[in-house]
Amino acid sequence: MTVTQEDIRDILEEADTMADIECLKNDVALTEQDIDSLDMANIYLIIEEKFDVKIPDEDITKLSTIDGIISYLANK
Protein backbone atom coordinates (compact mmCIF):
# COMPACT_ATOMS: atom_id res chain seq x y z
CA MET A 1 0.00 0.00 0.00
CA THR A 2 1.13 3.55 -0.65
CA VAL A 3 1.51 5.64 2.48
CA THR A 4 2.93 9.14 2.48
CA GLN A 5 5.01 10.98 5.02
CA GLU A 6 1.99 13.25 5.58
CA ASP A 7 -0.19 10.23 6.42
CA ILE A 8 2.26 9.21 9.13
CA ARG A 9 2.56 12.74 10.51
CA ASP A 10 -1.25 12.92 10.68
CA ILE A 11 -1.21 9.73 12.75
CA LEU A 12 1.48 11.15 15.03
CA GLU A 13 -0.69 14.25 15.45
CA GLU A 14 -3.72 12.11 16.25
CA ALA A 15 -1.69 10.22 18.88
CA ASP A 16 -1.45 13.53 20.74
CA THR A 17 2.22 13.25 21.67
CA MET A 18 4.35 15.98 23.25
CA ALA A 19 6.58 16.06 20.15
CA ASP A 20 6.61 18.91 17.63
CA ILE A 21 5.38 16.86 14.67
CA GLU A 22 6.63 19.24 11.97
CA CYS A 23 10.16 19.07 13.33
CA LEU A 24 10.40 15.28 13.47
CA LYS A 25 13.18 13.77 11.39
CA ASN A 26 12.22 10.91 9.09
CA ASP A 27 15.30 8.81 9.69
CA VAL A 28 15.68 9.15 13.48
CA ALA A 29 13.92 6.86 15.93
CA LEU A 30 10.73 8.47 17.20
CA THR A 31 11.65 7.44 20.74
CA GLU A 32 14.69 9.71 20.41
CA GLN A 33 12.43 12.64 19.45
CA ASP A 34 10.20 13.13 22.52
CA ILE A 35 7.89 10.20 21.78
CA ASP A 36 7.85 7.59 24.54
CA SER A 37 6.92 3.92 24.66
CA LEU A 38 3.28 4.57 25.59
CA ASP A 39 2.91 6.98 22.65
CA MET A 40 4.45 4.35 20.39
CA ALA A 41 1.89 1.74 21.51
CA ASN A 42 -0.84 4.22 20.63
CA ILE A 43 0.78 5.06 17.28
CA TYR A 44 0.99 1.37 16.32
CA LEU A 45 -2.66 0.92 17.29
CA ILE A 46 -3.78 3.88 15.16
CA ILE A 47 -1.74 2.55 12.22
CA GLU A 48 -3.36 -0.88 12.63
CA GLU A 49 -6.84 0.64 12.71
CA LYS A 50 -6.27 3.16 9.92
CA PHE A 51 -4.61 0.79 7.44
CA ASP A 52 -6.31 -2.42 8.58
CA VAL A 53 -3.02 -4.21 9.22
CA LYS A 54 -1.73 -6.30 12.11
CA ILE A 55 1.71 -5.38 13.42
CA PRO A 56 3.19 -8.30 15.36
CA ASP A 57 5.48 -7.50 18.31
CA GLU A 58 8.43 -8.99 16.42
CA ASP A 59 8.03 -6.38 13.64
CA ILE A 60 8.09 -3.38 15.96
CA THR A 61 11.80 -2.69 15.46
CA LYS A 62 11.09 -2.12 11.75
CA LEU A 63 8.74 0.75 12.61
CA SER A 64 10.96 2.88 14.82
CA THR A 65 11.28 5.79 12.34
CA ILE A 66 8.87 7.58 9.99
CA ASP A 67 10.83 6.14 7.04
CA GLY A 68 10.62 2.69 8.62
CA ILE A 69 6.84 2.93 9.02
CA ILE A 70 6.39 4.04 5.38
CA SER A 71 8.62 1.25 4.15
CA TYR A 72 6.89 -1.37 6.33
CA LEU A 73 3.44 -0.37 5.13
CA ALA A 74 4.62 -0.26 1.49
CA ASN A 75 5.25 -3.99 1.73
CA LYS A 76 1.74 -4.72 3.01
Next chain:
Amino acid sequence: MLGIQTIASFIPKEKKSNYDLKEKFDIDDDFIENKIGVKQHSIKNKDFKASDMCVKAFENLQKKSDINISEIECCIVVTQNPDYNIPHTAAIVHGKLDLPTECAAFDISLGCSGYIYGLSNITSFMKNNNMKKGLLFTSDQYSDIVDNDDKNTALLFGDASSVTLISDNASFIPIDFSFGTNGKEYKELMCKDSLYMNGRAVFSFTATTAPKHIKKLLDKNKLTDDDISKYYLHQGSKYIVDTIRKRLKVDSKKVPFDMAEYGNTISSSIPIMLEKDLSSMIKSKFVLSAFGVGLSWASAIIEKIK
Protein backbone atom coordinates in the same frame (compact mmCIF):
# COMPACT_ATOMS: atom_id res chain seq x y z
CA MET B 1 -33.71 -3.16 46.36
CA LEU B 2 -30.29 -4.72 46.65
CA GLY B 3 -27.35 -2.49 45.84
CA ILE B 4 -24.42 -0.58 47.29
CA GLN B 5 -25.08 0.89 50.73
CA THR B 6 -21.56 2.06 51.47
CA ILE B 7 -17.90 1.37 50.66
CA ALA B 8 -14.66 1.47 52.62
CA SER B 9 -11.11 0.82 51.52
CA PHE B 10 -7.65 0.25 52.87
CA ILE B 11 -4.54 1.72 51.26
CA PRO B 12 -1.32 0.95 53.14
CA LYS B 13 0.50 4.03 54.43
CA GLU B 14 3.90 2.90 53.18
CA LYS B 15 4.59 4.19 49.69
CA LYS B 16 7.37 3.69 47.15
CA SER B 17 8.16 6.81 45.13
CA ASN B 18 8.55 6.52 41.37
CA TYR B 19 10.72 9.66 41.39
CA ASP B 20 13.38 7.53 43.12
CA LEU B 21 13.28 5.15 40.14
CA LYS B 22 13.84 7.76 37.41
CA GLU B 23 17.48 6.89 36.83
CA LYS B 24 16.97 3.13 37.08
CA PHE B 25 14.25 3.12 34.41
CA ASP B 26 15.43 6.16 32.39
CA ILE B 27 12.15 8.08 32.83
CA ASP B 28 11.36 11.72 33.56
CA ASP B 29 8.76 13.64 35.58
CA ASP B 30 6.47 13.97 32.55
CA PHE B 31 6.38 10.20 32.11
CA ILE B 32 5.62 9.70 35.81
CA GLU B 33 2.95 12.39 36.08
CA ASN B 34 1.30 12.46 32.67
CA LYS B 35 1.82 9.01 31.21
CA ILE B 36 1.66 6.32 33.88
CA GLY B 37 0.23 8.92 36.28
CA VAL B 38 1.62 7.20 39.37
CA LYS B 39 3.87 9.32 41.59
CA GLN B 40 4.05 6.67 44.29
CA HIS B 41 2.53 3.26 44.85
CA SER B 42 1.34 1.72 48.08
CA ILE B 43 3.21 -1.19 49.65
CA LYS B 44 1.64 -3.43 52.25
CA ASN B 45 3.23 -4.70 55.42
CA LYS B 46 5.49 -7.57 54.33
CA ASP B 47 3.58 -10.15 56.37
CA PHE B 48 0.11 -9.03 55.24
CA LYS B 49 -1.95 -11.40 53.14
CA ALA B 50 -5.17 -10.79 51.21
CA SER B 51 -7.34 -11.62 54.22
CA ASP B 52 -5.43 -9.15 56.45
CA MET B 53 -6.05 -6.42 53.88
CA CYS B 54 -9.77 -7.33 53.84
CA VAL B 55 -9.93 -7.07 57.62
CA LYS B 56 -8.33 -3.61 57.47
CA ALA B 57 -10.93 -2.46 54.93
CA PHE B 58 -13.69 -3.86 57.12
CA GLU B 59 -12.33 -1.98 60.15
CA ASN B 60 -12.59 1.21 58.09
CA LEU B 61 -16.17 0.28 57.14
CA GLN B 62 -17.05 -0.09 60.82
CA LYS B 63 -15.73 3.42 61.48
CA LYS B 64 -18.18 4.95 59.04
CA SER B 65 -21.19 2.67 59.33
CA ASP B 66 -22.97 0.67 62.02
CA ILE B 67 -22.46 -2.92 60.98
CA ASN B 68 -24.20 -5.72 62.81
CA ILE B 69 -21.95 -8.68 62.05
CA SER B 70 -24.70 -11.16 62.95
CA GLU B 71 -26.75 -9.85 59.98
CA ILE B 72 -24.10 -10.58 57.32
CA GLU B 73 -25.34 -13.43 55.12
CA CYS B 74 -22.78 -13.39 52.32
CA CYS B 75 -19.02 -12.72 52.09
CA ILE B 76 -17.26 -12.67 48.73
CA VAL B 77 -13.56 -11.95 48.20
CA VAL B 78 -12.30 -10.95 44.77
CA THR B 79 -8.57 -11.71 44.62
CA GLN B 80 -5.91 -13.37 42.50
CA ASN B 81 -3.43 -13.32 45.34
CA PRO B 82 -5.23 -15.55 47.86
CA ASP B 83 -3.70 -16.31 51.25
CA TYR B 84 -3.36 -19.95 50.18
CA ASN B 85 -4.41 -22.15 47.25
CA ILE B 86 -6.63 -23.98 49.72
CA PRO B 87 -8.82 -22.80 51.41
CA HIS B 88 -10.57 -19.86 49.78
CA THR B 89 -9.64 -16.49 51.28
CA ALA B 90 -13.31 -15.66 51.95
CA ALA B 91 -13.38 -18.44 54.54
CA ILE B 92 -10.35 -16.95 56.30
CA VAL B 93 -11.94 -13.49 56.25
CA HIS B 94 -15.17 -15.05 57.54
CA GLY B 95 -13.26 -16.49 60.48
CA LYS B 96 -11.26 -13.35 61.23
CA LEU B 97 -14.41 -11.19 61.25
CA ASP B 98 -16.35 -13.78 63.25
CA LEU B 99 -19.17 -13.80 60.72
CA PRO B 100 -22.19 -16.05 61.38
CA THR B 101 -21.99 -19.75 60.47
CA GLU B 102 -25.08 -19.23 58.26
CA CYS B 103 -23.06 -16.78 56.11
CA ALA B 104 -22.09 -17.97 52.60
CA ALA B 105 -18.43 -17.30 51.74
CA PHE B 106 -16.56 -17.78 48.47
CA ASP B 107 -13.85 -16.25 46.30
CA ILE B 108 -13.95 -14.87 42.80
CA SER B 109 -10.67 -15.16 40.90
CA LEU B 110 -10.49 -12.10 38.69
CA GLY B 111 -8.14 -9.15 38.29
CA CYS B 112 -9.01 -5.64 37.21
CA SER B 113 -12.56 -6.46 36.06
CA GLY B 114 -13.24 -8.21 39.37
CA TYR B 115 -15.20 -5.52 41.20
CA ILE B 116 -17.88 -5.30 38.51
CA TYR B 117 -18.12 -9.09 38.20
CA GLY B 118 -18.27 -9.23 42.00
CA LEU B 119 -21.03 -6.65 42.18
CA SER B 120 -23.15 -8.61 39.70
CA ASN B 121 -22.41 -11.91 41.46
CA ILE B 122 -23.20 -10.76 44.97
CA THR B 123 -26.43 -8.96 44.09
CA SER B 124 -27.66 -11.91 42.02
CA PHE B 125 -26.63 -14.47 44.64
CA MET B 126 -28.23 -12.52 47.46
CA LYS B 127 -31.42 -11.89 45.51
CA ASN B 128 -31.79 -15.57 44.56
CA ASN B 129 -31.24 -16.64 48.14
CA ASN B 130 -33.35 -13.93 49.76
CA MET B 131 -30.41 -12.36 51.61
CA LYS B 132 -30.44 -8.79 52.88
CA LYS B 133 -26.86 -7.96 53.83
CA GLY B 134 -23.56 -9.03 52.32
CA LEU B 135 -19.93 -7.97 52.00
CA LEU B 136 -18.01 -7.75 48.72
CA PHE B 137 -14.25 -7.54 49.28
CA THR B 138 -11.50 -6.81 46.76
CA SER B 139 -7.90 -7.42 47.76
CA ASP B 140 -4.69 -7.79 45.82
CA GLN B 141 -1.06 -7.44 46.82
CA TYR B 142 0.97 -7.13 43.66
CA SER B 143 4.04 -6.11 45.68
CA ASP B 144 4.43 -9.85 46.32
CA ILE B 145 4.56 -10.75 42.61
CA VAL B 146 6.04 -7.71 40.81
CA ASP B 147 9.61 -7.97 39.51
CA ASN B 148 11.18 -4.73 40.77
CA ASP B 149 13.49 -4.65 37.75
CA ASP B 150 10.64 -4.79 35.22
CA LYS B 151 9.80 -1.27 34.00
CA ASN B 152 6.42 -2.41 32.65
CA THR B 153 5.09 -3.32 36.08
CA ALA B 154 7.41 -2.02 38.82
CA LEU B 155 6.19 1.57 38.50
CA LEU B 156 2.51 0.86 38.23
CA PHE B 157 0.88 -1.37 40.82
CA GLY B 158 -0.12 -0.56 44.39
CA ASP B 159 -1.48 -2.75 47.18
CA ALA B 160 -5.02 -2.06 48.44
CA SER B 161 -8.30 -3.60 49.47
CA SER B 162 -11.93 -2.55 49.67
CA VAL B 163 -15.21 -3.71 51.09
CA THR B 164 -18.65 -2.84 49.74
CA LEU B 165 -21.68 -3.29 51.96
CA ILE B 166 -24.49 -4.69 49.83
CA SER B 167 -27.92 -4.37 51.40
CA ASP B 168 -31.63 -4.10 50.74
CA ASN B 169 -31.40 -0.53 52.03
CA ALA B 170 -29.13 0.64 49.24
CA SER B 171 -28.80 4.03 47.61
CA PHE B 172 -26.89 2.80 44.56
CA ILE B 173 -28.66 0.23 42.41
CA PRO B 174 -27.12 -1.66 39.48
CA ILE B 175 -29.21 -1.07 36.35
CA ASP B 176 -27.35 -3.32 33.93
CA PHE B 177 -24.09 -5.21 33.49
CA SER B 178 -22.10 -6.38 30.50
CA PHE B 179 -19.09 -8.69 30.41
CA GLY B 180 -16.48 -9.98 28.01
CA THR B 181 -13.45 -12.27 27.74
CA ASN B 182 -10.70 -12.93 25.20
CA GLY B 183 -9.06 -16.03 26.64
CA LYS B 184 -6.82 -16.49 23.60
CA GLU B 185 -4.74 -13.57 24.83
CA TYR B 186 -4.34 -14.70 28.45
CA LYS B 187 -0.54 -14.83 28.19
CA GLU B 188 -0.31 -11.05 27.70
CA LEU B 189 -0.85 -10.47 31.42
CA MET B 190 -0.04 -13.32 33.73
CA CYS B 191 1.98 -14.49 36.71
CA LYS B 192 4.05 -17.66 36.68
CA ASP B 193 6.95 -16.82 38.98
CA SER B 194 6.51 -13.06 38.76
CA LEU B 195 4.12 -10.72 37.01
CA TYR B 196 4.48 -10.36 33.23
CA MET B 197 2.63 -7.75 31.20
CA ASN B 198 2.86 -7.09 27.47
CA GLY B 199 2.15 -3.38 27.81
CA ARG B 200 1.46 -2.82 24.12
CA ALA B 201 -0.97 -5.74 23.87
CA VAL B 202 -2.86 -4.73 27.01
CA PHE B 203 -2.99 -1.11 25.85
CA SER B 204 -4.31 -2.04 22.39
CA PHE B 205 -6.90 -4.40 23.86
CA THR B 206 -8.15 -1.81 26.33
CA ALA B 207 -8.15 1.15 23.95
CA THR B 208 -10.15 -0.77 21.36
CA THR B 209 -12.45 -2.78 23.63
CA ALA B 210 -13.45 -0.54 26.54
CA PRO B 211 -14.93 2.45 24.65
CA LYS B 212 -17.01 0.21 22.36
CA HIS B 213 -18.17 -1.88 25.31
CA ILE B 214 -19.33 1.16 27.27
CA LYS B 215 -21.06 2.65 24.23
CA LYS B 216 -22.85 -0.63 23.51
CA LEU B 217 -24.09 -0.89 27.10
CA LEU B 218 -25.41 2.67 26.98
CA ASP B 219 -27.11 2.03 23.62
CA LYS B 220 -28.71 -1.14 24.97
CA ASN B 221 -30.20 0.88 27.82
CA LYS B 222 -31.19 3.74 25.49
CA LEU B 223 -28.88 6.12 27.34
CA THR B 224 -26.53 8.77 25.98
CA ASP B 225 -23.61 10.64 27.47
CA ASP B 226 -26.09 13.31 28.63
CA ASP B 227 -27.69 10.76 30.98
CA ILE B 228 -24.37 9.80 32.61
CA SER B 229 -22.87 11.87 35.41
CA LYS B 230 -19.51 10.09 35.58
CA TYR B 231 -17.47 7.26 34.11
CA TYR B 232 -15.46 5.40 36.74
CA LEU B 233 -12.82 3.62 34.68
CA HIS B 234 -10.37 1.11 36.09
CA GLN B 235 -7.22 3.08 36.87
CA GLY B 236 -4.83 1.10 34.68
CA SER B 237 -2.60 4.11 34.02
CA LYS B 238 -3.24 7.77 33.26
CA TYR B 239 -2.47 7.15 29.61
CA ILE B 240 -5.07 4.42 29.27
CA VAL B 241 -7.73 6.37 31.19
CA ASP B 242 -7.07 9.40 28.95
CA THR B 243 -7.12 7.23 25.81
CA ILE B 244 -10.48 5.65 26.67
CA ARG B 245 -11.92 9.06 27.52
CA LYS B 246 -10.76 10.54 24.20
CA ARG B 247 -12.14 7.58 22.25
CA LEU B 248 -15.43 7.84 24.13
CA LYS B 249 -15.44 11.58 23.34
CA VAL B 250 -16.62 12.56 26.81
CA ASP B 251 -15.74 15.55 28.98
CA SER B 252 -12.64 15.03 31.13
CA LYS B 253 -14.61 16.30 34.16
CA LYS B 254 -16.76 13.18 33.91
CA VAL B 255 -13.83 10.79 34.09
CA PRO B 256 -12.08 10.78 37.48
CA PHE B 257 -8.37 10.07 37.69
CA ASP B 258 -7.25 9.15 41.18
CA MET B 259 -4.31 6.74 41.22
CA ALA B 260 -1.40 9.20 41.43
CA GLU B 261 -0.70 8.65 45.12
CA TYR B 262 -1.20 4.86 45.39
CA GLY B 263 -1.03 3.22 41.93
CA ASN B 264 -3.05 0.66 40.01
CA THR B 265 -4.82 -1.31 42.73
CA ILE B 266 -6.42 -3.95 40.44
CA SER B 267 -10.01 -4.74 41.45
CA SER B 268 -9.91 -2.13 44.24
CA SER B 269 -9.41 0.83 41.89
CA ILE B 270 -13.11 1.47 41.19
CA PRO B 271 -14.41 1.03 44.77
CA ILE B 272 -11.62 3.33 46.06
CA MET B 273 -12.84 6.07 43.70
CA LEU B 274 -16.52 5.39 44.45
CA GLU B 275 -15.93 5.59 48.20
CA LYS B 276 -14.69 9.17 47.79
CA ASP B 277 -17.68 10.25 45.69
CA LEU B 278 -20.65 8.35 47.15
CA SER B 279 -21.57 10.83 49.87
CA SER B 280 -21.51 13.86 47.57
CA MET B 281 -23.10 12.24 44.55
CA ILE B 282 -26.35 13.66 43.24
CA LYS B 283 -29.18 11.40 42.04
CA SER B 284 -27.87 10.21 38.71
CA LYS B 285 -26.69 7.30 36.64
CA PHE B 286 -23.00 6.54 36.33
CA VAL B 287 -20.84 4.01 34.50
CA LEU B 288 -18.24 1.58 35.84
CA SER B 289 -15.85 -0.05 33.40
CA ALA B 290 -12.79 -2.22 33.96
CA PHE B 291 -10.46 -4.34 31.85
CA GLY B 292 -7.36 -6.46 32.38
CA VAL B 293 -6.18 -9.97 33.27
CA GLY B 294 -7.88 -12.68 31.22
CA LEU B 295 -8.14 -10.75 29.08
CA SER B 296 -11.38 -9.80 30.78
CA TRP B 297 -13.61 -6.77 30.81
CA ALA B 298 -16.84 -5.64 32.45
CA SER B 299 -19.02 -2.54 32.54
CA ALA B 300 -22.04 -1.54 34.59
CA ILE B 301 -24.56 1.24 34.87
CA ILE B 302 -25.39 2.20 38.45
CA GLU B 303 -28.12 4.60 39.56
CA LYS B 304 -28.29 6.63 42.75
CA ILE B 305 -31.93 6.40 43.75
CA LYS B 306 -31.96 8.23 47.08
